[in-house]
Amino acid sequence: MTIEEIEEVVVEEEVPPPLLEANSRPRRIALFVEPSPFAYVSGYKNRFQNFIKYLREMGDEVIVVTTHEGVPQEFHGAKLIGSWRAADLTLVPSAAIGRDLQAARVTAANKIRLWNKGVDSESFHPHFRDHEMRLRLTDGEPEKPLVIHVGRLGVEKSLDFLKGVMDRLPGVRIAFIGDGPYKPELERMFSGMPAVFTGMLHGEELSKAYASGDVFIMPSESETLGLVVLEAMSSGVPVVGVRAGGIPDIIPEDQDGKTGFLYAPGDLDDCVSKVERLLSCTEFRETMGTAAREEMEKYDWRAATRKIRNEQYNAAIWFWQKKRAQLLGPIHRLVRRLFRAPEISYR
Incomplete structure (x- = not known):
């Protein structure tokens, strides 16, 4: 099973x-x-x-x-x-x-x-969308479409895939929020392209960065869950994520195209077509962003804590009691056989 x-x-x-x-x-x-x-x-x-x-x-x-x-x-x-x-x-x-x-x-x-990890739905919220932050992320061109990626800049994150995506999206800007050992290589890779590298952001700055994007792309195939995907969706930003690792747990097949988009691993055409669809239609993008936000309310920390406290801890105790009964059962039966209660006759 x-x-x-x-x-x-x-x-x-x-x-x-x-x-x-x-x-x-x-x-x-x-x-x-x-x-x-x-x-x-x-x-x-x-x-x-x-x-x-x-x-x-x-x-x-x-x-x-x-x-x-x-x-x-x-x-x-x-x-x-x-x-x-x-x-x-x-x-x-x-x-x-x-x-x-x-x-x-x-x-x-x-x-x-x-x-599932909880997401802080109060800190990551659409109301943090901010014009000044968008100016920063677009390098002074806030009217241009903006793709964002938040996370550690490591070679294992498949971020070079985004170069192929951006090559096919003229006029679209991209912002990398985060830091890591792969950053110098990415800066060389995106040299001359409309790309911004902010480094690490924290607190309200990070909340504003999420909410100020148009589309969030997640190319990493090694995510156990993808907390940044939860945070982007909680911020009301549509996600285009690879169908690998834990991402399909956040955007299941029956929600693909409703609360977010999944693309086949390594399929550049599939990814680009879904990003283009979102960037070309403001109404569709906003509808998906709203649906994503509503879905993330199921993942907030209150819900996650309630689940582990009232359901999963209860199951752990039940399994422990069952294991204890299996271990002690033979001993109890042996004790009863060795120390049988004397039979009492009332004749």
């Missing part, structure tokens, strides 16, 4: 029903943060801050526990897989990662759950 099938068909004897929020009592929650080489990746700090914020909003007491034993020596191979297998429930950011875990036989499919 695949993750997708489990999400669609909940079998009563395998999975407990979700805990209704109305019947949920406040909890005392300990959040353990283990040091690792990945502790400072993009979004790590905000992810925990928002998670804690909305747990407390629901009435829970949250204690954060960190260890100070140093970074573990290995984060790959058998040792890591062994720790995954010990989990009662494994949360993944996309179905693609879940399939990888299944293929590696890390855990059973029914013990894998999708938990």
Whole structure:
């Protein structure tokens, strides 16, 4: 059984029903943060801050526990897989990662759950669209169509694909928001073209940059989910993303052309045609942007926190209880056989 099938068909004897929020009592929650080489990746700090914020909003007491034993020596191979297998429930950011875990036989499919990262729908909102920011991103030509990309500028992000896209879109400008080791190569690649590199932006500047674009293109085929796609859609900007990694979890097939566009990996014609369609029709672009914003309200941090608290944590406890019963059951039966209660006769 695949993750997708489990999400669609909940079998009563395998999975407990979700805990209704109305019947949920406040909890005392300990959040353990283990040091690792990945502790400072993009979004790590905000992810925990928002998670804690909305747990407390629901009435829970949250204690954060960190260890100070140093970074573990290995984060790959058998040792890591062994720790995954010990989990009662494994949360993944996309179905693609879940399939990888299944293929590696890390855990059973029914013990894998999708938990999409939350998006800060208040910080990434269409009302941040800003004329001054658009002047900056278009290098003083705000009336020109503007394609944007936000994220780390790394070779693994397939950003060279955007050069081919822009070669076929005369008169369209592109802005790269972010920094990374591939930036000098990209600047050489786009030399003489209408391209702007802003470097890293934060806070309200980043919110304005998202909302001031016309179309967001995501060419990376290695995204586990694609937080920047969520943020662009939350900002009301239509996304044209590659059909790979976690992007199809955000723009599923039945929403392709409604809340965003997907294009086939490496298919330049497919990508360009969809970008052109959006840039050539303001009404269609605004309609898709509005639909994207409405869809992202399902991904806000309140919804994501509610899901893990009332549904996924409940499932983890259920699996733990089931495992404990399986381990202790034979012992209980043996004890009952060895220490049978004496028969009492009333004759």
